Amino acid sequence: MQTSRIPGFYNMTVDERRELLSKMSAFSEEDKAYLYAEKPLSTDTADNMIENVVGTFPLPLGLGLNFLINDKEYAVPMAIEEPSVVASASHIAKIVREAGGFTTEATERVMIGQIQVVGCQDFHKAKEVILSEKDTLINYMNTAYPSLIKRGGGAEDLDVRILNEDANSKFSQMLILHVYINTCDAMGANIINTMVEALAPNVEELTGGKVYLRILSNYPDRCLARARCIIPPDLLATEEFTGEMVRDGVIHAYEFAASDPYRAVTHNKGIMNGIDPVVIATGNDWRAVEAGAHAHAARNGRYGSMTEWSKDDEGNLIGELELPMSVGTVGGSIRVHPVSKIAHKLLNVDSAQELAQVIVAVGLAQNLGALKALATDGIQKGHMALHSRSVAIAAGATGEMIDVISQRLIEEKEIRVGKAKELVEEYKK
Numbered sequence: 001m002q003t004s005r006i007p008g009f010y011n012m013t014v015d016e017r018r019e020l021l022s023k024m025s026a027f028s029e030e031d032k033a034y035l036y037a038e039k040p041l042s043t044d045t046a047d048n049m050i051e052n053v054v055g056t057f058p059l060p061l062g063l064g065l066n067f068l069i070n071d072k073e074y075a076v077p078m079a080i081e082e083p084s085v086v087a088s089a090s091h092i093a094k095i096v097r098e099a100g101g102f103t104t105e106a107t108e109r110v111m112i113g114q115i116q117v118v119g120c121q122d123f124h125k126a127k128e129v130i131l132s133e134k135d136t137l138i139n140y141m142n143t144a145y146p147s148l149i150k151r152g153g154g155a156e157d158l159d160v161r162i163l164n165e166d167a168n169s170k171f172s173q174m175l176i177l178h179v180y181i182n183t184c185d186a187m188g189a190n191i192i193n194t195m196v197e198a199l200a201p202n203v204e205e206l207t208g209g210k211v212y213l214r215i216l217s218n219y220p221d222r223c224l225a226r227a228r229c230i231i232p233p234d235l236l237a238t239e240e241f242t243g244e245m246v247r248d249g250v251i252h253a254y255e256f257a258a259s260d261p262y263r264a265v266t267h268n269k270g271i272m273n274g275i276d277p278v279v280i281a282t283g284n285d286w287r288a289v290e291a292g293a294h295a296h297a298a299r300n301g302r303y304g305s306m307t308e309w310s311k312d313d314e315g316n317l318i319g320e321l322e323l324p325m326s327v328g329t330v331g332g333s334i335r336v337h338p339v340s341k342i343a344h345k346l347l348n349v350d351s352a353q354e355l356a357q358v359i360v361a362v363g364l365a366q367n368l369g370a371l372k373a374l375a376t377d378g379i380q381k382g383h384m385a386l387h388s389r390s391v392a393i394a395a396g397a398t399g400e401m402i403d404v405i406s407q408r409l410i411e412e413k414e415i416r417v418g419k420a421k422e423l424v425e426e427y428k429k
Contacts, residue, residue: 004065004075005097010087021063021075025346034338041337049336061281061339062086063346064274066093068101069227069361076362077343078277083387085273088369089362096365099231104357110156110180110222111188111326113196117175117209126175126207127160133206134158137199141179144198145191153182155195175207180222185352187285187328192216218288218326219295225325225356227364231317241376247317249375250368254309261303267367268297268306271321274366278359282347283333283340285326289359292324307367321364325356388415395420401427 002024009017022032034040039056047053064076064086078086096102120126130137141155148154157180164171179199183191196214204211233243241249257267272290279286297306308320329352334340349355392405395417405423409415
């Protein structure tokens with residue numbers, strides 16, 4: 001996409017937006033058909049994806065605009081039902097764009113597979129034996145997935161831990177192998193599980209113990225993505241608040257989340273408001289991403305803020321976000337769900353690393369949007385204005401009536417379904 005800056009996109013009709021995207025992203029006729037379809041995921045396809053299918057559950061698909069990340073333009077597909085999220089992310093992306101855009105980076109795509117061993121006669125000796133055979137075990141695992149080796153991935157390292165050594169522990173002692181596997185551009189769950197299952201008999205033979213679990217970990221702390229932004233305070237100013245006031249309010253709000261887990265949970269939920277929709281739209285496992293993100297927020301032994309906000313010597317607002325990001329651009333539902341294929345075309349990312357970087361940039365933008373609102377007008381002002389449309393629809397408004405009823409609800413400061421029903425009846429008379 002040549003630019004993600006599309007003025008007036010919000011005011012276009014859905015069909016006008018689709019037509020514009022089709023031209024900007026060179027969609028095929030098949031892509032257009034799926035994007036325009038009311039039910040792009042057929043029941044037959046769904047029935048082959050999960051069990052006991054009775055239908056499908058569509059989500060609104062919006063576009064996060066204005067994102068400039070490492071000097072590249074991104075229009076970001078976001079699948080979410082919550083109002084104001086897409087608008088907030090796009091608004092902040094526009095501000096950051098004026099400041100030079102987001103800068104991001106990502107580590108190598110190294111995931112973790114775990115093997116649990118119990119019943120060893122001597123756990124320390126078992127650990128020594130495993131480590132002495134490390135190279136042999138790594139080579140053996142790679143024979144289980146030769147296609148991964150051809151793509152430049154595969155098992156790269158192995159580590160061993162002993163858990164519950166304390167005699168007073170209420171849990172049994174166990175040996176845990178961590179296998180580090182480069183899954184290239186795949187999410188990697190099936191790859192990892194196949195490799196650690198293949199290794200289990202060898203581990204039992206070497207340790208004399210019994211292997212129980214052999215499974216991936218959804219906390220891949222060697223697969224990290226980071227986003228950063230630097231914003232001069234004048235870009236944060238509103239009609240009622242100076243840029244310095246907004247900046248300081250954002251920092252104070254962050255410090256609250258960094259100091260208190262009750263606030264941190266809500267703070268981080270707002271970050272995931274930006275991350276999950278992109279993960280969902282691209283066909284990735286958002287439950288895994290959520291679990292890993294929250295584990296990372298507690299990596300120092302205490303649950304805290306995922307983001308960090310500060311000011312530099314020039315008074316600029318500095319925002320940073322680092323998260324494990326086990327997303328892929330191949331495999332899984334990415335190839336099955338037709339809209340996920342379109343989402344990847346829209347994003348135009350070349351690798352899973354690049355996708356991970358886009359996702360954390362959106363998370364950072366969404367966090368700033370929430371903190372900026374909280375530090376100024378309060379979160380409800382913008383959110384409830386958008387929520388009024390959903391309330392109008394729930395009350396039976398259709399077509400042009402939605403805008404009329406929504407505006408009346410805002411003007412009368414009574415955004416509830418009962419009031420909306422009264423206005424709908426009044427409108428129909």
